[in-house]
Amino acid sequence: MAKNDLLSIENLYLSYRIYKGTLKVLNNVNFEVRQGEKVGLVGETGCGKTTTMKAILRILPEQAIITGEKILFKGVDLINANGEELQYIRRKEIAMIFQDPTSSLNPVFTIGDQLCDVIKFALIGNNRSLKKPNINLKDIAVQALHNASMPDPVRILNNYPFQLSGGMRQRVCIAMALATERNLLIADEPTTNLDVTIQDQVLRLIKRLVERKNISLILITHSLGIAREYTDRVYVMYAGSIVEMAETKELFENALHPYTLGLLGSVPKLTGEGISQGIPGSLPDYLNPPRGCRFAPRCSQAMKVCQYEVPPFQEIVPRHYVLCFLYVRRQSNERNPCCQETH
Amino acid sequence: MKNENRTQIISRACENFRRFIYRFSRDPLSIVGLVLVILFIILAIFAPLIVPYPKHAEPFVDWSNASLPPSKDHLFGTDNIGRDIFSRTIFALRGALKMTIGVLAIVVPIGTIIGLVAGYYGGAVEIVLMRISDIFLALPSLVLAMAIAAILRPTLFNNMIAVCVSWWPWYARLTYGMVSSYRNETFVQAAQIIGANRWHILFKEILPNCLSPIFTKMALDVGWVILIGASLSFVGLGEQPPTPALGTMVAEGSRYLPNLWWISVFPAIVIVLLILSFNFLGDGLRDALSLEEV
Amino acid sequence: MSEILAVKKLTKYFLIKQPGLSRREAVYLRAVDNIDFTVEEGETLGLVGESGSGKSTTAYMIVGIYSPTSGKILFKGTDITMLVTKRLLNVKKEIAIVFQDPSTSLNPQHTIRQILTLPLAVHKIVPKSQLNDKIEELLKTVELPAIYAFKQPRAIGGGEKQLVAIARAIATNPRLIVLDEPTSALDVSVQAKIINKLLDLQKKLNLSYLFITHDLSLMRNVANRVAIMYLGKIREIASAKEFFENPSHPYTQMLLSAIPVVSEKENAVKQKKILSKGEIPSPVNLPPGCGFNPRCHYKMDICLREDPIIREVSPGHYVRCHLY
Numbered sequence: 018m019a020k021n022d023l024l025s026i027e028n029l030y031l032s033y034r035i036y037k038g039t040l041k042v043l044n045n046v047n048f049e050v051r052q053g054e055k056v057g058l059v060g061e062t063g064c065g066k067t068t069t070m071k072a073i074l075r076i077l078p079e080q081a082i083i084t085g086e087k088i089l090f091k092g093v094d095l096i097n098a099n100g101e102e103l104q105y106i107r108r109k110e111i112a113m114i115f116q117d118p119t120s121s122l123n124p125v126f127t128i129g130d131q132l133c134d135v136i137k138f139a140l141i142g143n144n145r146s147l148k149k150p151n152i153n154l155k156d157i158a159v160q161a162l163h164n165a166s167m168p169d170p171v172r173i174l175n176n177y178p179f180q181l182s183g184g185m186r187q188r189v190c191i192a193m194a195l196a197t198e199r200n201l202l203i204a205d206e207p208t209t210n211l212d213v214t215i216q217d218q219v220l221r222l223i224k225r226l227v228e229r230k231n232i233s234l235i236l237i238t239h240s241l242g243i244a245r246e247y248t249d250r251v252y253v254m255y256a257g258s259i260v261e262m263a264e265t266k267e268l269f270e271n272a273l274h275p276y277t278l279g280l281l282g283s284v285p286k287l288t289g290e291g292i293s294q295g296i297p298g299s300l301p302d303y304l305n306p307p308r309g310c311r312f313a314p315r316c317s318q319a320m321k322v323c324q325y326e327v328p329p330f331q332e333i334v335p336r337h338y339v340l341c342f343l344y345v346r347r348q349s350n351e352r353n354p355c356c357q358e359t360h
Numbered sequence: 361m362k363n364e365n366r367t368q369i370i371s372r373a374c375e376n377f378r379r380f381i382y383r384f385s386r387d388p389l390s391i392v393g394l395v396l397v398i399l400f401i402i403l404a405i406f407a408p409l410i411v412p413y414p415k416h417a418e419p420f421v422d423w424s425n426a427s428l429p430p431s432k433d434h435l436f437g438t439d440n441i442g443r444d445i446f447s448r449t450i451f452a453l454r455g456a457l458k459m460t461i462g463v464l465a466i467v468v469p470i471g472t473i474i475g476l477v478a479g480y481y482g483g484a485v486e487i488v489l490m491r492i493s494d495i496f497l498a499l500p501s502l503v504l505a506m507a508i509a510a511i512l513r514p515t516l517f518n519n520m521i522a523v524c525v526s527w528w529p530w531y532a533r534l535t536y537g538m539v540s541s542y543r544n545e546t547f548v549q550a551a552q553i554i555g556a557n558r559w560h561i562l563f564k565e566i567l568p569n570c571l572s573p574i575f576t577k578m579a580l581d582v583g584w585v586i587l588i589g590a591s592l593s594f595v596g597l598g599e600q601p602p603t604p605a606l607g608t609m610v611a612e613g614s615r616y617l618p619n620l621w622w623i624s625v626f627p628a629i630v631i632v633l634l635i636l637s638f639n640f641l642g643d644g645l646r647d648a649l650s651l652e653e654v
Numbered sequence: 655m656s657e658i659l660a661v662k663k664l665t666k667y668f669l670i671k672q673p674g675l676s677r678r679e680a681v682y683l684r685a686v687d688n689i690d691f692t693v694e695e696g697e698t699l700g701l702v703g704e705s706g707s708g709k710s711t712t713a714y715m716i717v718g719i720y721s722p723t724s725g726k727i728l729f730k731g732t733d734i735t736m737l738v739t740k741r742l743l744n745v746k747k748e749i750a751i752v753f754q755d756p757s758t759s760l761n762p763q764h765t766i767r768q769i770l771t772l773p774l775a776v777h778k779i780v781p782k783s784q785l786n787d788k789i790e791e792l793l794k795t796v797e798l799p800a801i802y803a804f805k806q807p808r809a810i811g812g813g814e815k816q817l818v819a820i821a822r823a824i825a826t827n828p829r830l831i832v833l834d835e836p837t838s839a840l841d842v843s844v845q846a847k848i849i850n851k852l853l854d855l856q857k858k859l860n861l862s863y864l865f866i867t868h869d870l871s872l873m874r875n876v877a878n879r880v881a882i883m884y885l886g887k888i889r890e891i892a893s894a895k896e897f898f899e900n901p902s903h904p905y906t907q908m909l910l911s912a913i914p915v916v917s918e919k920e921n922a923v924k925q926k927k928i929l930s931k932g933e934i935p936s937p938v939n940l941p942p943g944c945g946f947n948p949r950c951h952y953k954m955d956i957c958l959r960e961d962p963i964i965r966e967v968s969p970g971h972y973v974r975c976h977l978y
Contacts, residue, residue, distance in 0.1 A: 036382030061841035062812070182933055183705075212704035213868055214930035217912035221929075239841060242914025269916060283846035285871040287913065287920040289898065292875050295846030299811055368804035546759040550822070552738050553717050554773045555746035568763035 022089070023200055023233050024050040024073070029085040031065075031072060031257075039082070040303035042068055044257040044311065046085075047330065050201065053231040055224070057248035057265070059238060061280075063300050065257040066237045070203050074113060075103055091200070108138045112194035116206040118186035122178040128189055129174030132158040132196065139197035161196035162189070166222055184215035188222065195226055202227060205237045220247055241284055245269050253277050256301050256311040259330065263337035273339045275316045310342070318343060383648040390644025396637035404453040411447035419602045430622050437622035439613065445623060448604035449630050455516055455598075455605050456634065459589045460582050462520040463527060468578060471531025472570075478532070479539025480562055490536060493529035501526040501584075502591055509597040516599045519592050523585060534577060538570045572649040579642035583635035590631050606631050656730075658830050658862045659693040659716065664725035666711050670938060683938045685711040687886035688725070693830065698856065698863040700877030700894070702870060702909070706937050707883040709866045713832045716864065717751045729830070747777045750823035754835040756815035760807040766793075766818055767803040773825040792821040796851060813844035817851065824855060832864045837872070849876060870913055871920075874898055879970075882906050885937055885945035888964070892971035898923065902973045904950045944976065952977055 031043035043065050050056050060066045071077050073088055073095060088095040090110065093102055115121045123131060133154040140152060155174065162170035165188045178186055187207060194202055204223060208216035224247050227234045238244055244251050244265065251268050253261040253276065261274040272278050282293035298315035301307055307314060313323040320342060328342045384390055408414045412433075422442030430437040436445035478489040496504070501523070508522035542548060543566070551565050586606075592598050593607030601608065606627050613623030665688050671681040686708040693699045703709040714720045716727055718738025727735045734745055753759035760769055770789050774780060780788045790800045796817040807815050816836060823831050833852070837845035853876070856863060865876055873880055874894060881891035882905065890903040901907050911928040915921055932949035935941060941948055947957040956976050964974040 036379055061843060184933060212934060213870075214704060214908060214912045215934070217930050240914060241842070241916045245916055246914050280843060281916060283843045284916050285845075285849075285869070285875045286917070287871050287874055287898070287910075287915055287923045289874045289894070292846045292849055294850055296843040299813075365804060368801060372804060372806070372809070546753045546755065547761040549719050550751065550753065550759050550819075551761075551772060553719070553746065553749070553751050554822075554826075555738075555743055555776045556772060560772075565761055569761070 022049050023052045025089045027086040032082050034080045038304050041306055042257050042303055050233045052233055055234040055248045057236045057244035057251040059244045059251055060254035061239055064254045066254050067205055111201045112199045113203040114190050114194050114207045116209050118190050121190050124178055128176055132193055135193045136196050161192040165192040183211050187219055199232055201233045203235045258311055260340045267337050274341050275318055276312050380648045384644045389640045393637045393640025397641050403450050404457050407450050411450045413444040413447040416443040416447045417451040417604055427620055436626040439623045445626055449627050452604040452606045456586050459520055460585045463523045463585050464578055466524045467527045468531055471528040472535045475532040475535025476539055476562055479536040493532045496529045502588055505588055509592055514597045519598055523588055535570055539566055542566045542569055576646040579645050582638040586634055656695050657692050658695050660728040661691050662726045664689050665723045667723045684886050685937055689888050691881055693862050693864055695862055696860050697878040698865050698876055700873040700880040701866045702873055703883035704868055706934050708886040709883050710834055713834045713866055717832055747826045748829045750828040751832045752819050752823050752836045755839050756819050759819055762807055765804055765806055770822055777826050792825055796821045812840050816848055830862045834866045890973045896971050903975050904952050905946050
């Protein structure tokens with residue numbers, strides 16, 4: 018963990034107990050976010066991105082078993098943190114926005130009630146009362162809504178969630194997340210359920226707000242386009258492992274991992290050049306994941322070694338890491354045994 | 361292809377069964393419920409062969425052994441005319457379970473079909489059927505059942521009719537609610553677009569999706585029906601003596617409280633145990649059949 | 655090429671509130687307002703729009719789930735402007751639909767075999783003895799293993815479920831398939847597989863598609879002609895090439911700008927950067943004049959008073975806007 022890392026996940030493994038056995042979902046996840054950085058976590062359904070984020074905040078169901086080194090946030094190990102430390106972090110440090118704004122807001126309370134609650138808990142001191150009793154929660158709430166580009170914030174405070182459109186609800190969630198000072202905002206597919214033009218507005222809003230206050234952002238998305246436009250650095254995740262990581266510009270111009278290339282090929286292009294055939298096969302069975310590289314069964318360039326050994330996560334080009342035997346460098350000059358083709 | 365068919369169907373059934381068992385056993389009480397229910401059913405079916413004094417369920421008098429407290433020979437004691445309470449209680453289980461099966465066998469199909477029709481056709485049909493069921497729901501089931509049972513001669517069969525009349529609306533309403541929401545699901549619309557007729561849509565598309573809550577409700581309802589049956593026989597509207605019925609036994613024994621407490625208390629405990637065990641079973645069923653993924 | 659589908663002045667208003675004590679007039683939700691378009695044999699017409707545009711309602715009227723308030727739907731020249739329950743059986747055979755979410759469009763209690771048997775049995779496509787073979791053939795056409803016939807939808811993945819939905823749609827050899835956001839619920843790599851299969855089937859079976867989506871990048875690669883809808887009206891309709899090279903309506907330009915793309919080349923295609931502004935109004939409270947005026951960067955006085963009529967700006971390219 019480097020010195021200016023805000024959040025650092027090291028060697029995280031996570032499994033779920035189910036009736037058939039255990040699902041070995043997360044397989045050695047390593048993830049860092051620095052202060053003020055916008056990091057994207059890209060992957061398809063079932064790859065484990067939401068699970069990783071929930072592991073940070075420790076909001077996983079009881080069947081989850083975390084093993085692994087550390088999840089360090091500002092020096093505090095979240096895996097072993099006690100209730101008080103976790104509560105402090107959830108109230109004041111890390112905020113999370115979820116995919117569906119309708120289910121993130123309680124339908125029977127007004128926006129004002131919910132917003133003021135969040136602010137109150139963020140400002141509570143150790144003795145369970147507001148640090149400065151003269152603070153007007155409503156003012157802070159109005160300011161937060163104003164920052165989130167909500168028209169007529171005072172009126173909105175008295176509205177119920179059902180009276181707002183999807184885009185406005187998501188903006189309320191953003192206001193709730195950033196009403197008080199935070200260091201890290203985790204946005205889990207914040208615009209997937211929204212219309213394209215509204216999505217554009219909401220993402221620009223998030224970007225503006227985090228840049229203004231130098232807040233770190235983890236943006237989880239399955240849309241490569243969104244990752245490209247709103248992040249500084251991108252992690253690509255597949256079946257519980259990080260398969261590639263690079264700065265955004267570098268990743269989109271020089272993607273290396275076969276999965277990333279497959280994904281980029283599958284995205285329909287506005288230039289009209291047709292769509293690739295997609296990636297054959299499907300996600301591995303987490304009950305019995307492949308012994309070696311988890312992508313090997315679907316990889317057109319799989320080699321013999323890919324089936325038996327997990328590839329190393331190596332820096333191939335400065336600040337561009339790949340989890341793939343195709344790029345493994347050997348020290349010696351001997352003939353590279355891993356370059357034998359299969360079938 | 362044919363052998364593959366069979367193995368596929370069997371393996372899918374096994375898979376579903378294993379998942380069902382896992383979910384069901386998550387709560388140990390469900391297993392307790394299941395075991396007790398099976399025990400009660402076995403006791404009821406084989407009553408004449410199991411109980412120590414099978415004759416005591418028929419007209420029988422033994423003054424020499426009357427009013428004995430619980431002992432080795434008479435687990436639950438004897439009543440005021442010398443009949444073994446334990447044997448009679450086990451025999452009374454038969455009446456309780458017979459009534460339950462009878463009621464549910466009538467109420468579930470009728471209520472479900474009414475709910476299906478009301479939910480799918482909507483309009484005037486829906487209004488008429490649901491308002492009728494509302495009327496029946498507005499009257500407390502026990503009171504309604506008592507009124508009907510009092511009009512007819514007091515027998516087990518008439519008790520069943522009485523409970524049926526007050527019970528069917530629950531199933532109608534349950535099914536109606538589900539059908540109203542399934543009616544707008546895309547798989548129903550897909551079937552309509554393909555050109556399936558109404559029968560197919562009602563019974564082959566919608567109904568299979570409604571079965572799980574209906575089964576769960578049935579299991580939980582057993583307790584209620586037993587309780588109402590016991591209440592009816594408690595006030596004298598049930599199987600007439602000397603046939604043992606749980607409620608009747610509690611009523612007769614209440615005269616001798618608190619001295620000959622065992623005459624009332626043991627049948628009452630059995631009623632409670634019977635209802636509890638079906639409730640645990642029902643809870644377990646609901647957990648096992650729910651569509652949430654673990 | 656002949657016309658498979660023709661829609662004329664199609665309108666659907668939903669009654670929201672009856673006239674009563676507090677108001678004199680009824681309140682309607684104008685989901686679809688007077689639209690016209692055609693689909694030729696063997697082509698794909700794309701219908702693009704965001705929520706409230708009326709694209710799904712249009713699709714549902716074509717397949718007969720809703721009956722139109724006014725207007726006509728002509729299928730191969732025959733008037734089919736009625737609910738599906740009233741249509742002739744041989745019309746139902748020729749029009750199929752693929753819904754957005756395969757988890758709810760396939761009966762969760764049925765096996766794949768039962769799901770595929772339904773269209774085959776209703777339209778008596780094959781005699782009972784050949785049913786198994788036909789089902790195997792259908793599964794093979796969508797590249798699913800024959801074993802899947804005995805699985806239930808919950809046992810297979812989203813993309814595979816959608817392939818089953820497609821197999822069900824082609825079971826009766828239809829002429830027209832309406833696809834309502836068929837890949838919106840799927841991951842992008844799975845979407846690629848499904849789209850390629852759809853295009854492949856279209857060529858093989860000479861199918862016509864009415865393809866509905868909000869994803870313009872997808873539309874670019876799928877449709878022959880594109881129509882964009884906003885608040886119940888078609889705002890622009892043109893061939894795909896023309897639509898993307900010369901987007902004329904301000905809403906089209908706004909939508910194009912808002913799409914996140916993965917390469918610089920695509921950014922160049924977007925041409926203008928129009929920052930989207932404003933919320934999508936509800937189709938209940940329509941602004942007077944042109945429905946897009948609250949959000950339009952080129953708003954003029956006339957836009958607030960008059961609703962523009964649709965005009966041809968170049969051969970085959972129609973726009974509904976006062977700018978032209």
